Amino acid sequence: MLQQLRNVLFQLIILGFAAPLPADVFLDQVGYPAVSPKYVFVSEAADSFFLKDAATNNTLYRNQLSLFIANDPATGLTLYRGDFSDFQAPGEYYIEADGSGVSHPFAIRDSVYLEVYKKALKGFYFQRCGMDLVGPYAAPYYRSQCHLADGFYHSTTGQTGFRLTTGGWHDAGDYGKYTVNAGISVGTLLMAYEEFPDRFARDDLNIPGSGNGIPDILDEVRYQLEWLLKMRDPGDGGVYFKVTRENFAPYIMPANDTATRYIYEKSSTAAGDFAAMLARAFRVYLPFDSLFAQDCLSAAESAWSYLAAHPSIVPPGGFHNPPGTNTGEYGDGDDRDERLWAAAELFISTGNSQYHNYYISHYTQQGLISGQMGWPNVQVMAHLAYLRGQQAGINSAIQNALRNSLTNYCQGLHNLGNGSGFHAAMVPNDYYWGSNAVLLNRAILLIFGFEESGETALRDAALDQLHYILGANAHNLCFITGTGELSPLHPHHRPSIADGIVDPIPGLLAGGPNKYLNDPILQANFTSSTPAALCYIDHQESYASNEIAINWNAPLVFVSGYFSTPDPFMGLILPGENFPESLILDQNYPNPFNGSTVIRFHLPFRDQITLQIFDQLGRRVFEENMGMMPAGAHRVVWDGTSGRGEPLASGIYYYLLRAGTTSQARKMVYLR
Numbered sequence: 001m002l003q004q005l006r007n008v009l010f011q012l013i014i015l016g017f018a019a020p021l022p023a024d025v026f027l028d029q030v031g032y033p034a035v036s037p038k039y040v041f042v043s044e045a046a047d048s049f050f051l052k053d054a055a056t057n058n059t060l061y062r063n064q065l066s067l068f069i070a071n072d073p074a075t076g077l078t079l080y081r082g083d084f085s086d087f088q089a090p091g092e093y094y095i096e097a098d099g100s101g102v103s104h105p106f107a108i109r110d111s112v113y114l115e116v117y118k119k120a121l122k123g124f125y126f127q128r129c130g131m132d133l134v135g136p137y138a139a140p141y142y143r144s145q146c147h148l149a150d151g152f153y154h155s156t157t158g159q160t161g162f163r164l165t166t167g168g169w170h171d172a173g174d175y176g177k178y179t180v181n182a183g184i185s186v187g188t189l190l191m192a193y194e195e196f197p198d199r200f201a202r203d204d205l206n207i208p209g210s211g212n213g214i215p216d217i218l219d220e221v222r223y224q225l226e227w228l229l230k231m232r233d234p235g236d237g238g239v240y241f242k243v244t245r246e247n248f249a250p251y252i253m254p255a256n257d258t259a260t261r262y263i264y265e266k267s268s269t270a271a272g273d274f275a276a277m278l279a280r281a282f283r284v285y286l287p288f289d290s291l292f293a294q295d296c297l298s299a300a301e302s303a304w305s306y307l308a309a310h311p312s313i314v315p316p317g318g319f320h321n322p323p324g325t326n327t328g329e330y331g332d333g334d335d336r337d338e339r340l341w342a343a344a345e346l347f348i349s350t351g352n353s354q355y356h357n358y359y360i361s362h363y364t365q366q367g368l369i370s371g372q373m374g375w376p377n378v379q380v381m382a383h384l385a386y387l388r389g390q391q392a393g394i395n396s397a398i399q400n401a402l403r404n405s406l407t408n409y410c411q412g413l414h415n416l417g418n419g420s421g422f423h424a425a426m427v428p429n430d431y432y433w434g435s436n437a438v439l440l441n442r443a444i445l446l447i448f449g450f451e452e453s454g455e456t457a458l459r460d461a462a463l464d465q466l467h468y469i470l471g472a473n474a475h476n477l478c479f480i481t482g483t484g485e486l487s488p489l490h491p492h493h494r495p496s497i498a499d500g501i502v503d504p505i506p507g508l509l510a511g512g513p514n515k516y517l518n519d520p521i522l523q524a525n526f527t528s529s530t531p532a533a534l535c536y537i538d539h540q541e542s543y544a545s546n547e548i549a550i551n552w553n554a555p556l557v558f559v560s561g562y563f564s565t566p567d568p569f570m571g572l573i574l575p576g577e578n579f580p581e582s583l584i585l586d587q588n589y590p591n592p593f594n595g596s597t598v599i600r601f602h603l604p605f606r607d608q609i610t611l612q613i614f615d616q617l618g619r620r621v622f623e624e625n626m627g628m629m630p631a632g633a634h635r636v637v638w639d640g641t642s643g644r645g646e647p648l649a650s651g652i653y654y655y656l657l658r659a660g661t662t663s664q665a666r667k668m669v670y671l672r
């Protein structure tokens with residue numbers, strides 16, 4: 001509607017009428033949790049803004065707009081900002097700036113990002129290779145199975161013939177499958193679940209496995225893990241780099257893409273990423289399917305053996321496409337970070353000192369936490385595994401150093417966001433290929449910074465990055481297909497182009513602005529003097545700004561899922577009843593459990609906390625005095641042992657949390 005209005009005005013201007021263009025009013029098109037900071041940005045000077053009910057157009061709230069930033073370096077815009085944080089009534093609204101512009105509609109309510117999370121995770125289902133996507137799950141985007149002849153050994157492997165490597169996810173807008181990019185993607189998704197199981201427990205995504213009692217995120221990731229297990233050479237534990245054609249397919253449906261696909265040579269970056277994600281998969285899947293978990297761990301350990309037998313990067317200089325092959329290269333000449341990540345995850349999963357010693361002797365090689373992770377740079381994934389991991393003998397001094405580097409880095413991101421248009425924690429040079437995922441990976445680190453420090457400004461900065469993705473950006477665009485009022489219609493994504501359906505497949509994150517103009521469409525539309533964050537176009541040929549990719553959707557799943565429940569704001573101090581009125585004790589996750597389980601609780605005020613665990617006969621088998629704890633959300637991990645470290649028997653237990661003079665109890669099931 002706004003676009004139509006603008007077109008009318010544009011024509012009036014062409015015809016010589018002196019009508020001003022309406023100001024752009026930028027905000028998150030999905031919306032805001034009721035109790036959270038809320039800002040609107042306006043690109044023309046105006047004194048105030050009005051929050052209006054979307055159904056009645058009644059003004060429910062007004063506040064001032066003030067100059068926020070002049071000539072924002074990333075966008076070239078001068079932006080005015082309005083604060084509506086203290087408007088908390090659930091509903092559907094829009095904002096009108098003094099005089100002219102109106103925003104896209106948005107909602108205020110708890111769990112406002114739940115649908116974003118579900119769509120983003122289901123986006124992976126739509127990337128599945130080697131199976132029919134059937135109507136009940138996929139309509140109207142159902143399609144036939146593809147790439148059932150994956151794959152034939154490429155001559156670079158030194159092997160000949162066929163090896164079954166069907167399944168897994170198409171990597172991006174193309175139909176290739178790449179082990180390295182699977183690494184950061186699967187690693188991020190499994191980290192989301194392992195760290196915050198209660199927020200990623202949904203079993204209702206309408207994918208195969210929905211309703212089976214296992215969180216759908218684990219059903220979906222398992223589809224990729226089962227492909228990955230086919231990518232390993234059982235002979236030496238090494239892992240093949242990719243399965244692709246020699247050249248990218250034309251814009252055809254995957255079932256019509258019948259050119260020969262090849263398995264390319266093994267690489268040490270692939271082996272390192274593989275070992276890391278499969279080691280984490282062991283921990284995550286153990287309570288659900290211990291045989292599968294053991295398969296993952298033994299594959300991870302054999303990949304480590306391969307790395308140990310090949311101490312220099314394989315192939316020399318890192319993987320490069322051989323002559324005649326032009327699909328994704330994922331070139332990375334430094335495999336030290338992949339080895340470090342493998343060591344950290346294997347140590348947390350096994351406690352084995354060889355992995356621990358490797359991590360301890362190499363963890364400083366590329367610095368601690370001073371930048372976001374990405375597919376070629378996974379040292380931060382190693383550090384997060386070590387910082388957040390629980391394992392006997394873990395070095396708390398190293399954890400403290402990691403924590404300090406994390407919180408320092410996050411403080412810098414927070415400051416950067418506070419001084420940048422739309423609160424994007426980015427400098428102009430950060431708007432490179434996949435910039436939307438750069439923002440979201442920074443949001444993940446801000447989330448961990450918040451979790452480690454309790455500093456709510458870091459949580460708010462993390463949410464600001466999601467607001468940017470969902471519409472608070474210079475394009476006034478929600479960058480996720482099928483989400484918000486205005487979103488990309490022409491992603492560089494072969495099924496969306498070839499399926500004959502107007503709307504693209506939903507839930508897919510566009511790469512985002514790219515000031516380096518790495519494709520001809522960007523070069524035709526922008527120049528080196530275009531502000532960095534403006535270099536984006538919703539065009540199917542703009543693979544460098546409008547492609548989609550699994551490693552971009554993964555941090556979207558993490559961040560939207562993290563904020564999909566009210567939990568992150570339980571401790572937020574704003575006017576109103578933000579803390580619970582009384583003690584809340586959550587159901588433990590996972591439950592039943594094997595190994596360890598997370599118990600979360602929420603305190604209305606600072607209090608003395610004790611956790612006790614009783615068996616079915618009422619005998620107290622565990623007690624921990626946790627001292628005084630502040631108001632807000634907390635978590636404690638119980639490893640199924642008595643206070644003296646003795647493992648307890650399988651069975652039903654009751655956990656009781658005492659907060660001062662109050663207490664609550666719940667039941668859990670321990671399966672050894």
Ligand SMILES: [Ca+2]
Nearest residue numbers: 209210214216
């Ligand atoms: Ca499920």
Ligand SMILES: [Ca+2]
Nearest residue numbers: 332334337376
């Ligand atoms: Ca690397």
Ligand SMILES: [Zn+2]
Nearest residue numbers: 129130146147
């Ligand atoms: Zn396929």
